[in-house]
Structure formats: C-alpha cells, structure tokens
Amino acid sequence: MKLRANNSFAILTDTTLCTGCETCVRACKEKNNLGEDQPRLWKMAIDDLSATRFTSLVRRAGDHFVRKQCRHCVEPACVSACLVGALKKTKEGPVIYDASLCMGCRYCMLACPYGVPRYEWSKAAPTIRKCDMCYDRLIKGEQPACTLVCPEKATIFGTRQDLLAEAHRRIDRAPNKYQKKVFGEFEVGGTTVLYISDIPLGFLGSKSDMGDKPLPDLTWAAMKKIPPIVLGVGGLMAGVWWIVGRRMKMQALEALSEGTTASEGTTANEPGDEKKDDESSE
Amino acid sequence: MANRLGVLKTILWLIVGVWATVTVFRFANGLGATTALNDATPWGLWIAFDVMAGVALAAGGFVIAAVVYIFGLQKYRLFVRPAILTAFLGYLAVAIGLLYDLGLPWHIWHPIIHWQYHSVLFEVAMCVMLYLSVLAMEFAPVVLEHPLFSHPLFRHIYNILKKGTIFLVIAGIVLSTLHQSSLGSLFLITPARLHPLWYSPHIYFLFFVSAVGLGLMTVVLETIFSGWFLGHKIRAELLSGLGAAAAWVLGFYAVVRLADLAVYGKFGLIFSSSWYGELFIFELAVSAIIPAVLLAIPKVRRSVAGITVCACMIVFGMVLYRIDVCLIAFQRSETLAYFPFWTEIAVTAGIVSGATLVFIFFVENLKVYAENPSSEEEPKRSMVKSSYYPTTVNTLLPYRFLGPRSYSLMFVVGAALAVGFLPSSAIFGSRPVRTPVSSPRMLKGYVVPRADGFGHEFILSNSASQAPTGDAPTFFLKLDGDRHGRFVLFPHDRHIEMQGRTDSCVKCHHMNLPGDTNTSCSECHRDMYGITDIFEHSSHVDHLGGNDGCTTCHVNPSDVKNRQTALRCAECHSEMLVAGSVVKPNKEGLIGYALGYKRAMHDEFAQKGFCIDCHKEKAAQAGRSPKGKDHALTRCDACHRDDISNQIKTR
Numbered sequence: 001m002k003l004r005a006n007n008s009f010a011i012l013t014d015t016t017l018c019t020g021c022e023t024c025v026r027a028c029k030e031k032n033n034l035g036e037d038q039p040r041l042w043k044m045a046i047d048d049l050s051a052t053r054f055t056s057l058v059r060r061a062g063d064h065f066v067r068k069q070c071r072h073c074v075e076p077a078c079v080s081a082c083l084v085g086a087l088k089k090t091k092e093g094p095v096i097y098d099a100s101l102c103m104g105c106r107y108c109m110l111a112c113p114y115g116v117p118r119y120e121w122s123k124a125a126p127t128i129r130k131c132d133m134c135y136d137r138l139i140k141g142e143q144p145a146c147t148l149v150c151p152e153k154a155t156i157f158g159t160r161q162d163l164l165a166e167a168h169r170r171i172d173r174a175p176n177k178y179q180k181k182v183f184g185e186f187e188v189g190g191t192t193v194l195y196i197s198d199i200p201l202g203f204l205g206s207k208s209d210m211g212d213k214p215l216p217d218l219t220w221a222a223m224k225k226i227p228p229i230v231l232g233v234g235g236l237m238a239g240v241w242w243i244v245g246r247r248m249k250m251q252a253l254e255a256l257s258e259g260t261t262a263s264e265g266t267t268a269n270e271p272g273d274e275k276k277d278d279e280s281s282e
Numbered sequence: 283m284a285n286r287l288g289v290l291k292t293i294l295w296l297i298v299g300v301w302a303t304v305t306v307f308r309f310a311n312g313l314g315a316t317t318a319l320n321d322a323t324p325w326g327l328w329i330a331f332d333v334m335a336g337v338a339l340a341a342g343g344f345v346i347a348a349v350v351y352i353f354g355l356q357k358y359r360l361f362v363r364p365a366i367l368t369a370f371l372g373y374l375a376v377a378i379g380l381l382y383d384l385g386l387p388w389h390i391w392h393p394i395i396h397w398q399y400h401s402v403l404f405e406v407a408m409c410v411m412l413y414l415s416v417l418a419m420e421f422a423p424v425v426l427e428h429p430l431f432s433h434p435l436f437r438h439i440y441n442i443l444k445k446g447t448i449f450l451v452i453a454g455i456v457l458s459t460l461h462q463s464s465l466g467s468l469f470l471i472t473p474a475r476l477h478p479l480w481y482s483p484h485i486y487f488l489f490f491v492s493a494v495g496l497g498l499m500t501v502v503l504e505t506i507f508s509g510w511f512l513g514h515k516i517r518a519e520l521l522s523g524l525g526a527a528a529a530w531v532l533g534f535y536a537v538v539r540l541a542d543l544a545v546y547g548k549f550g551l552i553f554s555s556s557w558y559g560e561l562f563i564f565e566l567a568v569s570a571i572i573p574a575v576l577l578a579i580p581k582v583r584r585s586v587a588g589i590t591v592c593a594c595m596i597v598f599g600m601v602l603y604r605i606d607v608c609l610i611a612f613q614r615s616e617t618l619a620y621f622p623f624w625t626e627i628a629v630t631a632g633i634v635s636g637a638t639l640v641f642i643f644f645v646e647n648l649k650v651y652a653e654n655p656s657s658e659e660e661p662k663r664s665m666v667k668s669s670y671y672p673t674t675v676n677t678l679l680p681y682r683f684l685g686p687r688s689y690s691l692m693f694v695v696g697a698a699l700a701v702g703f704l705p706s707s708a709i710f711g712s713r714p715v716r717t718p719v720s721s722p723r724m725l726k727g728y729v730v731p732r733a734d735g736f737g738h739e740f741i742l743s744n745s746a747s748q749a750p751t752g753d754a755p756t757f758f759l760k761l762d763g764d765r766h767g768r769f770v771l772f773p774h775d776r777h778i779e780m781q782g783r784t785d786s787c788v789k790c791h792h793m794n795l796p797g798d799t800n801t802s803c804s805e806c807h808r809d810m811y812g813i814t815d816i817f818e819h820s821s822h823v824d825h826l827g828g829n830d831g832c833t834t835c836h837v838n839p840s841d842v843k844n845r846q847t848a849l850r851c852a853e854c855h856s857e858m859l860v861a862g863s864v865v866k867p868n869k870e871g872l873i874g875y876a877l878g879y880k881r882a883m884h885d886e887f888a889q890k891g892f893c894i895d896c897h898k899e900k901a902a903q904a905g906r907s908p909k910g911k912d913h914a915l916t917r918c919d920a921c922h923r924d925d926i927s928n929q930i931k932t933r
Contacts (some may be wrong), residue, residue, distance in 0.1 A: 036811075050321065059924055077471050083388075083407055085398035103392055104385020106402050109324035110612075111471045118321045119385070121314030125469070126385040206474035206613055219402050220471045222486055226405065226460060234456045237352050241448060244354040247518035 008074075008093030008137055010160035010232065011147055012167055013067050015197040016177060017154035020057055023204035024146035024155060028055050031134065031145040051120040054131040055146060064199050069146075069153060070116045070131040071184060071191035073214075081111035086128075091162070092193045094133035102127055113188055113215060114205050133192075158169055160192050167196045189214025246275035287511045288684030293643065294635040295689040301632020301695020304625045307708045308382060315708045316625045322615035327622040330380030330608035332467055332630055335601040336372055337410070338489075341497030342504065343369025343417060344458035349527075351451045358520060363424055363642070363650045364508065365501050370417040371637040373410060379633050391703050402467045409461035416454045419443055424648050462493035468609055477611035479551050479562045482542050483608075491538065492569070495531040496600040498524045499593040506590050512642075514651055518586055525583035525592065529574045532596065536570040558611060567604055569599020625708060628700065633711040717810035719763035719879045721802055724771070729773055740771050763879045764810045770921045782866075790892070792865040793855065803883075816873025817845070845873045864896060 028034070034052040048056035055069040072095050079087045079095060086101040087108055108128060109117045120126035132261050134144035142148075147157035156163070167182040183201045184191035188210050195201055202208025308316045319326045346365040349355050381387040393407040425431070426440040443450075466489030469476050479788060484489065485842040502521050509516040543549045552559045573592040581605070582588035614620065644650055727742040756776065762769035779791055787800040794801045826834045833839060841847040853870045876882070884894045899922075 019917060021917040022919075065919070080400045080928065081403065081471060082405035083391045083398050083401040084396040101389070101392060101396055102386060103389040104387070104504070105383075105403065106324040106385065107401070107468070109321070110468075113472075113474050115322075119313075119324065120319075121319065123314075124310065124311065124312040124711075126312060126314075206472075210474050215471050215473075216400060218473065218483070219467060221402060221483070222403065222467045222470055223400065229459065230456055233459050234452055237348070237452045237455050241352045241354075241452070244352070248354060 006161040008070075008091070008160050009133065009157065010093060010163045010192040010194060011069075011133070011144065011155060011157055012163040012194045012196070013155040014167075014170065015064060015154070015199070015201075017067050017152045018057075018065040018067065019152055019154075020059070020063075021151065023149050023151060025053070025055055027059065027145040027149040028131070029053065047115075049116065049118055051118045051122075051129040051218060052127075052131065058203070060199055060203075062145070062199075063234070064197075066195070066197065066199075066201060066204070067146075068114075068204060069193060070133075071114055071193045072131075073188060074190040074192065075188075075214035075216050077111040077113060077188070077215035078108035078117060080219060081107045083107065089210055090135065091136050092123055092135070094135045094138065096132045096135050097130065099127040104140055111215070113207075113210050140223065160194075161212060163194055170196060186212040188212070189217075285684065287642070288688070289551060290511055291639065292684060292688045294639050296692040296696040297628075297631050297635040298312050298639065299693035300628045300700040301636070301696075302693070303697045303700035303704070304628045304632070304650050304708075305382075305629075307704060308625070308629070311711045313383075313385060315711055316623065318620055318623045318626070320618050320620065322618040323609070323620035325608055325612075326620055327609075327626045327630060328379055328383040332383070332633060333724060334604040334608055336376040336379060337462065338467060338493050338496050338604060339500050339597070340369040340372025340376070341458065341462060341493040341499040343372075343420075343497070344454050345494055345497035346501055348455050351448060355523075358523070360517070360520070360651075361501050361505065363421075363652075364504060364643060364645075366417060366421050367424070367641060367650055368500065368504055369643055370414070370421050371641055373414045373417060375633045375637045376410065377414065379630070382629050402464050402470070404463050406468065409457045409464065413454060413457040413461065416450050416457060419448050420454065421449070424650060428648060458493075459490060461485065462725045463490040465489055465604075466607070469612075472612070474580075475611075475613040476607065477555070477558050478548050478556060479543065479558055480607050480611045482546070484542060488539060488542070489533065491531060491535045492600050492603060495528050495535055495570070496596060498528040498531065499596040499604070502528075502589055503593045506586065506593070508645070508651070512645060516586055518584055518589075521586070521589050522580070522584045525577045525589050527854045528592075528596065529577035529583070530576040532570040532577075536566060536574065539566060539570075561606065561610065565599060565602050567599075568595050569603055570596075573599070605929060623705075625704070663924060687827045705870070716812055717764045719804045719808055719810055720765055721804045722759040722761045722763075725758045725760050725771075727758050728755055729776065740773070761883075762802060768922055768924050772921075783841065788860045789862065789864045792860065792863055802847075804879065807879040807882045808876070809878055810880055811878040814876045815874060816876045817851075848873070865892060 029052070032054060034054070034135075037050065037052050049068060055067055057065045058068050059065055072093055073089075076089055078096050079089050082102075084101045084103060085106065086098050086103075087095055088098070089095050104126060106119060106128075109119065109143075117130045119128060134142075134146075137144060143157040145159050147155050150156070156166075158166070164182060164185060167185075171178045171180065172183070177198055178196050179198065179200055183197065183204075184193060185194040187205075189212065195204075200208070229244070251280045304316065313319055317326060317328075342365040346358060346361050350358050350362050381390065384390060393404055394411075398404055421441055423443050426436050426443075429439075431437075432583075463486035466485035466487075469481065469485060470483065473481055502524055505514075505521065506516060508514055540549070543552070551563055555562075573596045576582045576588065576592050582592065609620075703832060703902065725742050727740055729738050729740060731738055740758065742758070756773055759772040759774050760769050761772050777790075778784070778786065788794070791800040791803070793806065795805065806816045808816075822835070823833075832843070836843045836848050838847065852876060883892050
C-alpha cells in the first residue's frame with residue numbers, strides 16, 4: 001500500500017548521542033506493562049527483543065549502542081504477509097497489530113527482514129508482540145514513551161519529512177562523524193524509524209544490504225500471475241480433454257463402422273470414457 | 283500377508299497413542315511447552331514437513347487425475363481411486379497438522395471472511411481449503427457406493443458427482459497448480475533470509491514441477507506398499523510408465539534448477555558456500571538427478587525393486603527440498619538453535635499413522651482397489667476381502683492376538699509411554715530454564731581518575747607491573763553470574779572502605795550462614811532469574827531437638843504446619859536485618875526464599891534496590907545529574923560491561 005510516507009510520523013535515532021542508559025527500554029516496558037524478561041535462552045541472544053521487550057539496545061564494539069525496534073516500514077513485509085490482515089499500516093505511520101484477527105501462523109515473523117515480531121511461546125493462547133510506536137498515544141497527539149524519556153534526545157519523534165531533513169542536516173554539518181546515509185531512508189522501500197550513525201548499521205537486518213525494493217513487490221509479482229494461470233491451466237486442461245475425447249470418439253466410431261467393438265474396458269458410468277491409449281508419456 | 287497388516291496396524295496404533303497424549307498437552311500448555319520453536323525459528327518441523335512436504339506428497343491425486351481423465355490414458359485408471367484417497371487423507375493431515383502449529387487454531391477459519399489477498403499464505407489457505415472440498419467430492423462416489431447409502435437421495439447425489447467428475451478434475455488440477463507453486467512463493471518475500479542457492483524469483487515453478495514428479499512417485503510407492511500389506515498384485519508395467527514420465531519431469535526439474543542459478547549468476551555458490559553447497563548437491567542428486575538417470579533405464583523401472591528404490595529416493599529428496607527451503611537453508615540464529623523435540627516428531631508421526639489407519643479402513647470396507655467398480659461381484663484378487671458388511675470379522679489373521687485387542691492395547695501403551703517421557707515443561711507449562719549463578723571471580727587492577735575528569739577508570743592488571751599512578755592495586759570482583767560475557771566490574775575494596783571497613787560486611791551480606799562472616803550473595807541467590815529455596819528444614823529440626831522443637835517455629839499447634847504460618851526467619855536470625863543495611867528485605871516476607879540474582883542486585887523496574895539506591899544518592903551528593911556522558915553511576919552501562927568494551931584496559 002503506497003502511502004504518502006513523508007507525512008507520517010517517524011522516529012530518528014542518532015546513535016552517536018546514545019549513552020546506553022536504557023531509559024527508553026524501561027519506559028517502553030512500563031508503558032506496555034510488559035513485565036519481567038524471561039531468561040536469555042528464550043530470547044534471540046543477539047538482540048534481546050522478545051515478547052516482553054519491544055525495544056532493546058544492541059551493544060557494538062567501541063561503546064556504541066544502537067536501539068533496535070520495529071522499523072514501521074513504509075511498505076511492510078509483515079503487513080503483506082499476514083493473510084488475515086491482523087497487521088496493518090496506519091496512515092499515521094506505525095504498523096499495528098490486532099490480536100483478535102491473528103491465527104498465530106507466524107508468517108510475519110518469517111517475512112520481516114529485521115526479524116522484529118516476537119512470539120509468546122510460553123502462553124497457551126499466544127500472540128505476536130512488537131513495538132507499535134505507542135499508537136494509542138500518537139492519535140491523542142502525544143509522542144511515544146521512548147522518545148519522550150530519552151535524556152540525551154538521542155531518539156526523537158517527528159514527521160518523516162522533518163526528521164529526514166534533520167538527519168541530513170546533521171550529516172552535512174559533521175561529515176566525518178557520520179556514515180553518509182540515513183538508515184531507513186530507502187532501504188526495503190523506506191522505513192519510518194530512521195537512524196544516523198557513526199558505524200554501519202547493516203547488522204540490524206537479516207543481511208547488510210537488502211536493497212531498496214519493497215519486499216511486498218516481490219510477492220505481488222507472483223500473485224499477479226494467478227488469474228492468468230487459473231484461466232490458462234483451466235483452459236488448457238479443458239482443451240486437451242476435449243481434443244483427446246474427440247479423438248477417442250472418432251476412433252470408436254471408425255471401429256464401430258468397421259464392425260468391431262472397440263469399447264474394451266469402458267463402462268457406462270464414467271463420463272468422458274475413452275479407449276485405451278498405448279502412449280505412456282505425459 | 284494378513285499378518286503383516288496386523289503388525290502394521292498394531293504399530294500404528296502405538297504411535298497414535300503417543301500422539302493422543304501429546305495432543306492433550308500441546309493444547310493445554312502451548313507451543314513453548316511442547317516444541318523447540320523459538321523467535322529465531324518460528325517455523326519448524328510441523329510446517330516444514332506436515333504442511334509443505336505433506337502437500338507435496340499428496341500431489342499424486344491431481345497428477346493421476348490429469349493422466350487418466352485429461353490425457354485419456356485409461357490403463358492407469360486403477361490408480362485413480364487410491365491416489366484420490368491418499369490425496370484426500372494427505373490434505374486432511376495437512377489441515378490437522380496446521381491446527382497443531384497455529385498459535386490460535388480456533389481462528390483457523392478467519393481467512394474465509396478476512397481476506398488479505400496480497401499474502402501468498404492467503405492464496406495457499408484458500409486453495410487448500412477448496413481443493414480439500416474437491417477431493418472430498420471426487421472421493422464421495424466411492425463412499426456412496428456402499429449399500430449403507432442406498433436411499434434415493436444418495437443415489438441422486440452420486441449421479442450428480444459422477445457427472446461432474448471432469449469439472450472436479452479440472453478444478454482440482456487448477457487448484458493444485460496454484461497451491462503447490464504458492465508454497466514456494468511463500469519464500470519470495472524473504473530474499474535476505476533464504477540462502478541464495480534455494481531462493482529464486484521463480485521458486486514457484488520449481489515447486490510445481492517437483493510436486494508433479496513427486497506425485498507420480500507417491501502413486502508408485504503407495505501401490506507397492508498396498509501390494510505388500512494388502513496383497514494386491516503389483517502391475518509392474520504400469521509403474522514403469524509412471525517411472526518414465528517421472529524421469530522426464532525430474533530431469534527437466536534438475537535442468538531448470540541449475541539453469542536458474544546460472545541465469546542469476548549464483549552457480550559458483552554451489553562450490554563456495556561451505557556445507558550449504560554440499561547440501562544442495564546432495565539434495566539435487568538424490569531428489570532428481572540420480573533417480574532420473576536410473577528411471578531412464580528400462581530395466582530399472584520395469585523391476586519392482588528398481589522403481590521402489592527410485593521412488594524412495596525421490597520422496598526423500600523432494601521432502602528434503604522443502605525442509606531445506608523452510609528450515610535448513612533459512613537463516614537461523616547461531617545461539618538459538620532448533621531441533622525438533624520428540625513431541626513434535628510424535629505429532630507428525632501420529633498424524634501420518636492416523637491417516638494410514640483411516641486409509642486401511644477405507645480400503646477394507648470400500649471398493650478402493652476394485653478394477654471394475656461398477657460390478658457387483660467381490661474382487662477376487664486380494665486376500666484381504668473388501669467387504670461391504672462391516673460386521674464381517676477378518677478371519678484370515680492367524681494369530682488371535684493381532685486384532686482389535688492388540689490395537690487398543692498398543693494405544694494405551696503409547697499414551698502411557700508418552701506421559702512417562704514428557705518433559706515437565708510440557709505437563710506444567712513452559713518454564714524458563716534455570717540459570718545457575720556462579721560465584722564472582724577476583725581480578726587485580728587499579729582505579730585511576732579519568733583523563734576527562736569524569737569519574738574513574740578501571741585498569742586491570744594481570745602482572746606485577748608498575749601501577750599507572752603508583753597507587754596500590756585493588757581487587758575487583760568480576761560479577762558475571764550466568765557467565766554469558768556481560769559482567770559488572772565491582773571494586774570490592776573501595777566499597778568496604780566507603781561503608782566502614784569490616785564492621786560493614788553485614789550491610790550487604792545480610793544473611794550470614796552459620797559459622798560465616800560474609801556469606802557470598804550467590805550462596806543463597808542461586809538462580810539468575812528464578813527464586814531459590816534456601817530454607818533447610820532438616821537441619822533446623824536437628825538443631826531444635828527433633829519433634830520436641832516443632833512449636834519453636836510452628837508456634838500455634840492448631841495451624842497447618844507450612845511456611846506461611848511458621849515464624850519468620852528474622853525472629854531468630856536477627857542479623858538478617860541490620861539497621862542501616864543496604865539490603866532491605868521485608869521482615870514479613872522472609873520465609874526462606876531468595877530472590878533471583880538479577881532482582882537481588884537491583885529491581886529492574888523501579889530501579890531501586892541493592893545497588894541503585896546508593897548510587898543515586900552518591901550521584902546526587904556529588905552534584906551530578908543522572909544524565910549525561912559522565913557515566914553517572916545510575917546508568918546501566920556504568921557498571922555493566924561487555925568483554926568487547928574498551929573501557930576496560932588490560933595490561
């Protein structure tokens with residue numbers, strides 16, 4: 001679904017300002033009532049996101065802290081993957097989740113290039129868990145809990161347009177400090193959670209370079225072919241059946257006119273019943 | 283012959299028994315309790331095998347229907363009914379397997395009314411649902427032939443279904459084409475996570491062609507097994523025909539697979555991808571190249587043994603193809619591995635066994651294998667008589683034991699075995715694995731002021747070299763309770779100095795075990811996250827004089843004797859609560875439980891507790907706000923460091 005992305009809300013994280021205090025992590029846990037974390041074994045040990053942790057800090061060598069959270073992509077793979085539409089891209093920007101529709105197929109977990117959605121494996125009636133950019137706060141005109149509490153203003157909230165401009169401004173002002181791109185500006189079709197950083201942030205995704213093509217386009221290319229395939233295969237099969245049937249009938253009529261019974265092995269019950277054919281190729 | 287069937291059914295009922303028990307616990311306690319699935323591997327054995335391989339293995343139905351009804355090759359008509367039945371039971375098995383895998387299986391009907399048609403999975407769901415109906419309608423005439431359905435209404439339905447056979451067949455072929463290929467399309471959206479040797483923009487075509495080849499061979503295998511167990515004569519010349527077709531299809535599949543790699547420039551990856559390349563070669567060889575070559579040899583495909591071997595290779599290889607795409611060649615986490623629990627394997631095996639038992643039931647009671655279904659005479663060929671009258675007891679079994687008695691016995695045995703072997707997580711709900719706390723390690727080092735004036739730097743020293751500032755060395759405790767590489771470097775000596783030397787031990791070491799002066803934290807707080815029971819009842823009993831001493835703690839004799847009604851520990855162990863102690867255990871709550879180590883060190887949520895309160899106070903006293911890059915002591919990373927951090931310098 002093509003949005004006017006630049007009008008949507010967004011978050012910009014400047015990793016050079018992050019001190020690793022984890023106030024954003026705590027604020028998110030409190031706001032969403034997430035409760036205590038489960039032991040490390042149950043989490044993807046690389047990034048600490050889980051059903052009880054929607055944002056985490058990934059530590060990188062040299063005292064770098066990088067916030068990981070749902071990227072709220074402009075054209076989300078998870079939204080495209082969810083067969084019942086439990087995940088929706090809102091016009092305000094966030095990708096939100098409706099547990100009442102969810103079947104628990106976990107296709108969204110597979111589809112997300114950042115591996116963001118997590119599952120409540122310990123529950124008998126589990127649901128998908130991930131950041132929703134505090135959507136309930138956004139529609140009231142407030143900002144998300146994490147950007148509100150950051151003491152360094154390393155992670156800030158605004159519209160995508162404004163934050164992109166701010167990000168480019170910071171990079172231009174200090175070109176030797178930052179990597180020369182805004183992470184999330186174009187990647188997989190663009191995300192609304194953006195980063196500027198002094199270290200490359202390829203590790204946030206499944207692969208360092210995932211290209212700029214939105215992932216839903218990859219499946220739509222195949223899905224578009226379905227109506228022609230239905231008509232084509234259906235038509236082809238019907239056509240072959242009719243041709244083979246006619247050929248059989250012709251042969252049967254010929255044989256009949258020559259006075260021999262050609263209906264060996266056929267019964268009256270099977271419609272489209274034909275004479276045996278010796279060819280065994282398909 | 284009949285004996286073999288009895289033994290087979292006995293074994294199948296055993297597996298079904300195990301399956302039944304696992305089912306109860308799977309739905310009572312959830313996925314975490316009964317599977318090894320995790321956030322890094324959301325799709326495991328149940329999707330990779332039950333759904334993906336299962337759908338492929340049931341492809342025989344539409345392939346044979348096409349061969350017989352569309353292309354008019356009547357000599358294969360014999361295979362149609364068993365193939366349709368196999369396909370129907372196969373898809374039913376897929377649907378049942380899905381009920382196990384879904385987190386909220388009672389929502390499985392949602393795709394019927396909630397359409398998100400951009401999703402490949404939506405298309406798979408719709409097609410599988412429709413195809414299951416088509417298969418049911420294709421097989422219904424076989425059921426309706428039974429004398430039980432002699433009512434004219436059933437006859438009417440029977441005639442309608444028979445007349446509509448060709449429409450059902452065409453619909454079935456179209457639907458099968460769609461969903462067999464869509465199972466591959468599921469992975470189009472994951473180019474970054476599926477290994478390039480398996481990812482292709484045309485993966486749907488590869489899945490479809492492989493399904494056709496596999497379908498032909500499942501018909502062959504099914505014929506051979508039913509011949510072996512049910513005594514039907516195996517028509518080798520017919521199988522040879524199917525084998526020849528399969529040789530063409532699989533050869534084509536192998537060529538397309540390799541060509542696809544070449545076109546996208548990935549051919550070299552076969553040799554440079556470490557074990558993925560080897561897996562690719564193995565899979566392609568076993569699933570397509572070797573069988574295609576073998577089946578091209580007339581002598582091989584005309585012999586029952588030869589075609590059986592080829593069919594087994596193809597089935598194994600094609601199932602492996604789908605497991606590779608879904609699981610093995612799909613990006614996984616190095617730290618969070620996946621291997622199916624035995625409970626997952628039990629469910630998969632159980633569903634297959636159940637389907638086989640249903641198949642045998644149908645074969646024994648309906649004219650599934652009859653060459654001439656409209657004839658009223660009993661088929662003479664098989665030794666297991668197809669009987670229209672369900673009350674006919676099969677008297678051909680030589681051993682009295684094999685039969686309904688053995689089946690029910692095996693079911694109960696299987697169910698009991700499963701209960702015995704289930705892990706406690708399956709029965710009581712998944713619980714976090716206990717993370718034992720190891721005691722801290724001592725490191726020598728120096729505390730020096732930072733060059734930028736903010737706080738101090740810790741420099742570790744593992745030799746007797748000169749101190750950076752001539753200071754005396756101090757000792758740090760490296761607190762890494764669960765030994766996972768993140769630690770707190772704790773300057774123990776400095777803290778002793780700050781708190782008042784040796785008199786201050788009890789401020790932090792708040793509960794000293796008998797004979798001890800400063801019990802280490804990890805002595806009682808023995809688990810990283812979980813609560814530890816530290817109360818030893820037996821030693822208290824001994825100390826207080828056996829049964830005479832009960833009332834020392836269980837003061838009120840009329841109360842039930844448990845922890846809650848007994849005296850609190852602090853009543854006797856007064857040193858547990860020291861005035862001015864940094865540790866603030868709740869006097870009422872002291873009943874012999876030690877908090878998890880992590881919580882004991884600091885309460886994560888409110889950021890108060892053992893260390894944080896004092897640090898906040900100190901930071902405030904020093905006039906520093908809890909913010910800023912001066913590594914103020916209330917920030918997590920001020921204390922928590924990783925081995926990769928360069929804040930710690932070693933010399």
